Amino acid sequence: MAKKVALLQGNEACAHGALYAGCSFFGGYPITPSTEVAEVLSGELPKIGGKFIQMEDEIGAMASVIGASLTGAKALTATSGPGVSLKQELIGYACIAETPCVIINVMRGGPSTGMPTGPGQSDVMQAMWGTHGDHAAIALVPASCQEIFSETVRAFNLAEKYRMPVQVLYDEIVGHMREPVEFPEPGELEVIDRTAPSVGPEAYKPYDTSFGDVPPLAAFGSGYKYHVTGLNKAEDGFPTTKADLVDAEERRQISKVKNPTALADIESNEEYLTEDAEVIIWAYGSTARSSRYAVNELRKEGIKAGLFRPITLWPFPEKRTAELAKQAKAIVVPEMNLGQMILEVERVAMGACKIAGVHRVDGEPINPGQIIAQVKEVL
Amino acid sequence: MAYDYDKSIRPGKLPHIWCPGCGHGIVMKGLIRAMDTCELDRDNTAIVSGIGCASRLPGYLDACTLHTAHGRAAAFATGVKMAKPEMNVIVCGGDGDGTAIGGNHFIHACRRNIDMTYVIMNNYIYGMTGGQFSPCTPTGDKASTTPYGNPDPIFDISKLAIGAGATFVARTTAFHATQIDKLITEGIKHKGLAVIEVLDDCPTTYGRRNKFRSVVDMMKRLKDISVPVAAASKMTAEQLEGKTLTGILHQEDKPEYTAMYKEVIKRAGGAA
Amino acid sequence: MAERYEIRFSGAGGQGLITAGIILAEAASIIEGKQAVQSQSYGPEARGGASKSEVIISDAPIDYPKATVVDACLAMTQEAADKYAVGIKDGGVLLLDDDMVPNTPEGDYKVIRIPIMRTAKEEIGREIVANVVALGAMIALTDVVSREAGETAVLNKVPEAFKDLNKKAFNLGFEKVKKLMN
Numbered sequence: 076m077a078k079k080v081a082l083l084q085g086n087e088a089c090a091h092g093a094l095y096a097g098c099s100f101f102g103g104y105p106i107t108p109s110t111e112v113a114e115v116l117s118g119e120l121p122k123i124g125g126k127f128i129q130m131e132d133e134i135g136a137m138a139s140v141i142g143a144s145l146t147g148a149k150a151l152t153a154t155s156g157p158g159v160s161l162k163q164e165l166i167g168y169a170c171i172a173e174t175p176c177v178i179i180n181v182m183r184g185g186p187s188t189g190m191p192t193g194p195g196q197s198d199v200m201q202a203m204w205g206t207h208g209d210h211a212a213i214a215l216v217p218a219s220c221q222e223i224f225s226e227t228v229r230a231f232n233l234a235e236k237y238r239m240p241v242q243v244l245y246d247e248i249v250g251h252m253r254e255p256v257e258f259p260e261p262g263e264l265e266v267i268d269r270t271a272p273s274v275g276p277e278a279y280k281p282y283d284t285s286f287g288d289v290p291p292l293a294a295f296g297s298g299y300k301y302h303v304t305g306l307n308k309a310e311d312g313f314p315t316t317k318a319d320l321v322d323a324e325e326r327r328q329i330s331k332v333k334n335p336t337a338l339a340d341i342e343s344n345e346e347y348l349t350e351d352a353e354v355i356i357w358a359y360g361s362t363a364r365s366s367r368y369a370v371n372e373l374r375k376e377g378i379k380a381g382l383f384r385p386i387t388l389w390p391f392p393e394k395r396t397a398e399l400a401k402q403a404k405a406i407v408v409p410e411m412n413l414g415q416m417i418l419e420v421e422r423v424a425m426g427a428c429k430i431a432g433v434h435r436v437d438g439e440p441i442n443p444g445q446i447i448a449q450v451k452e453v454l
Numbered sequence: 455m456a457y458d459y460d461k462s463i464r465p466g467k468l469p470h471i472w473c474p475g476c477g478h479g480i481v482m483k484g485l486i487r488a489m490d491t492c493e494l495d496r497d498n499t500a501i502v503s504g505i506g507c508a509s510r511l512p513g514y515l516d517a518c519t520l521h522t523a524h525g526r527a528a529a530f531a532t533g534v535k536m537a538k539p540e541m542n543v544i545v546c547g548g549d550g551d552g553t554a555i556g557g558n559h560f561i562h563a564c565r566r567n568i569d570m571t572y573v574i575m576n577n578y579i580y581g582m583t584g585g586q587f588s589p590c591t592p593t594g595d596k597a598s599t600t601p602y603g604n605p606d607p608i609f610d611i612s613k614l615a616i617g618a619g620a621t622f623v624a625r626t627t628a629f630h631a632t633q634i635d636k637l638i639t640e641g642i643k644h645k646g647l648a649v650i651e652v653l654d655d656c657p658t659t660y661g662r663r664n665k666f667r668s669v670v671d672m673m674k675r676l677k678d679i680s681v682p683v684a685a686a687s688k689m690t691a692e693q694l695e696g697k698t699l700t701g702i703l704h705q706e707d708k709p710e711y712t713a714m715y716k717e718v719i720k721r722a723g724g725a726a
Numbered sequence: 727m728a729e730r731y732e733i734r735f736s737g738a739g740g741q742g743l744i745t746a747g748i749i750l751a752e753a754a755s756i757i758e759g760k761q762a763v764q765s766q767s768y769g770p771e772a773r774g775g776a777s778k779s780e781v782i783i784s785d786a787p788i789d790y791p792k793a794t795v796v797d798a799c800l801a802m803t804q805e806a807a808d809k810y811a812v813g814i815k816d817g818g819v820l821l822l823d824d825d826m827v828p829n830t831p832e833g834d835y836k837v838i839r840i841p842i843m844r845t846a847k848e849e850i851g852r853e854i855v856a857n858v859v860a861l862g863a864m865i866a867l868t869d870v871v872s873r874e875a876g877e878t879a880v881l882n883k884v885p886e887a888f889k890d891l892n893k894k895a896f897n898l899g900f901e902k903v904k905k906l907m908n
Binding site: 099100102118121122123124125126128130131132134135136138139140141142143144145146147148150164165168276295296298299300301302303304305306313314 | 464467496497498500502505512513516517518519520521522523526529530531532533534536537538540541558559561562715718719721722723724725
Binding site: 081249251253254255361365367368440442 | 756
């Protein structure tokens with residue numbers, strides 16, 4: 076049987092990806108350019124007995140998502156820059172309380188209200204460093220409507236597997252444009268559920284590290300009574316100020332994402348003509364699409380250009396970026412901001428090659444011509 | 455025979471953090487008795503709080519307890535209740551947490567009339583941070599951030615709740631220990647958002663700045679200002695000057711939010 | 727990128743040009759199995775003022791999702807013609823509403839004029855189908871998808887009660903252009 080294909084906006088593809096992943100709760104607040112995610116789910120979730128709630132504000136939306144997740148639901152919210160800024164404290168809460176949830180950020184310009192209907196990529200550092208305190212972050216940056224579908228599924232998988240908030244960031248261009256999206260059959264994409272406790276309620280501790288860096292999570296209302304707090308806590312979930320326990324907890328929350336096995340599991344990149352490339356265009360999201368166009372044009376002119384496209388932006392693809400910096404004469408980093416991920420590229424390249432940015436924040440996409448010009452300039 | 459509170463308290467979690475003379479412990483005992491009276495299954499009961507002294511209460515109780523961020527208890531609780539409507543959801547916290555930083559979530563929980571019981575301990579002050587004025591600190595009173603007397607008008611929490619649409623609103627005080635569990639019991643039994651405001655005392659950060667010589671003085675004040683609603687109906691405006699009504703202030707039947715959402719699911723053709 | 731074909735629908739907000747773009751993209755991708763990307767201008771423009779919707783159609787995966795040089799452009803208003811005809815490539819085509827766009831913007835492209843709004847109003851009796859008249863005209867002009875695919879995509883999009891109306895609108899637009907081209 077032919078698969079279902081529909082022409083979908085990026086935001087619509089996101090909503091359908093969430094449903095595929097088993098999302099049963101959405102808590103949100105209207106904000107351009109993400110609102111279509113909420114609109115689709117307000118119609119689709121009740122059809123499967125799921126819950127949609129439009130909360131009183133962005134913070135309340137994030138709170139409702141964490142609350143729902145603790146009952147065992149796969150929970151989602153979708154917003155844009157101003158909303159993500161408001162949600163930051165509770166994103167940190169989800170980090171320390173180790174509560175799985177997915178946050179969609181359809182990026183527009185900024186700061187503040189900025190240009191609500193224009194695209195931007197200026198929240199990429201915020202995705203890592205937005206909430207206060209030390210913590211790990213996972214952020215995915217799909218570049219097409221099909222990929223928004225599959226990366227939303229992967230975001231839920233990673234959130235459930237690593238017990239933490241996962242952000243999916245895509246810009247307004249991909250959020251609002253329409254492309255044919257093929258709906259995967261059930262089972263075609265992997266769907267991961269959180270690990271349930273293997274011990275009974277009496278022996279259960281919500282942060283029991285004897286099960287590894289990611290302890291099993293029981294659902295409220297399933298016979299397990301336990302305590303959840305935003306304070307630094309011991310394995311039993313209760314607050315502690317004991318130095319060794321706090322230190323171990325903080326470090327584990329980062330190592331659960333940054334240990335080599337987890338990194339290999341979480342990282343995802345696409346490379347195009349990088350094997351012999353003398354210049355690497357390092358780009359993500361819709362800007363990577365302009366970059367691929369630029370690579371093709373440059374190759375026609377005999378310039379050995381290649382594209383490195385992170386699909387997982389955080390944790391940062393340090394190893395591969397460093398390798399490419401050693402291989403290439405130059406790395407060009409186009410992004411719709413005034414220079415964010417280029418700082419990370421510079422950090423890991425450690426001076427191994429020239430690095431130049433292409434930056435634009437006027438509400439217009441970076442076009443291939445701008446990238447081509449910068450590549451020629453830098454070589 | 456003494457009431458058995460121990461079966462509801464998590465082993466090893468006492469002593470609590472509250473100062474001697476603080477009324478929060480009285481409220482906690484009232485809540486335990488109310489939960490017992492209603493025969494709540496603690497496996498299936500979530501107790502959700504924000505930040506502050508009063509918000510430490512859930513940690514002592516043996517249930518599914520969720521100590522959230524400052525002001526956000528009602529919104530977390532809404533997520534819990536929506537996702538699992540079969541759970542009993544109790545929210546507790548203080549006046550600053552619930553009506554200042556959490557004011558928006560508080561009024562919207564009232565508006566939705568979602569089936570939760572919100573026990574709000576109003577001790578007129580931000581206690582945990584050392585006694586700054588809250589939206590409930592009486593005008594003219596002293597707090598660490600009102601050294602010349604508080605210029606702010608106050609929120610009447612119960613009136614706020616009624617105005618926002620809560621369908622059960624009651625008020626009592628930490629002095630009226632036996633009324634606390636009766637009102638919370640009524641609130642738990644009520645289908646919809648129930649607010650139980652308990653006027654409370656903070657001898658450490660409010661009392662000492664406002665010329666209360668002892669906890670007993672503070673308790674006496676709570677007793678003196680309280681007038682049961684029934685008695686108030688027979689009193690003149692002059693007699694009611696400076697008094698606070700206690701008992702069930704408002705009760706009505708209105709559709710409950712998760713029940714309304716069940717209808718949405720039905721209309722969408724889904725199975726709840 | 728010879729296989730990349732870019733079409734722009736422009737006019738006033740509320741004229742249904744985003745829908746016209748979506749239908750064309752569906753005809754190309756869902757019905758004919760090509761690659762297609764549709765995008766539009768958002769914001770105050772979508773609520774009046776000049777508005778545009780762009781469709782890129784290709785046999786190969788489409789990387790840059792926005793228009794580069796436009797192969798074919800529709801302008802339903804003078805304002806839109808003045809603002810959006812600029813991006814048409816040399817040798818491209820500009821389709822104008824004959825009544826609404828008195829002044830032809832200068833450029834190295836072929837200009838075709840048909841009375842789009844008037845056709846909708848007088849021959850069908852419903853101004854609201856002007857976008858479908860325009861879509862039929864655009865497909866006749868560019869051959870970017872087949873007439874059948876275009877018509878099927880239109881019919882897939884509209885409620886049962888409006889199918890005849892829209893089928894007529896599509897074919898009137900298509901035939902008016904074909905007649906001019908022959």
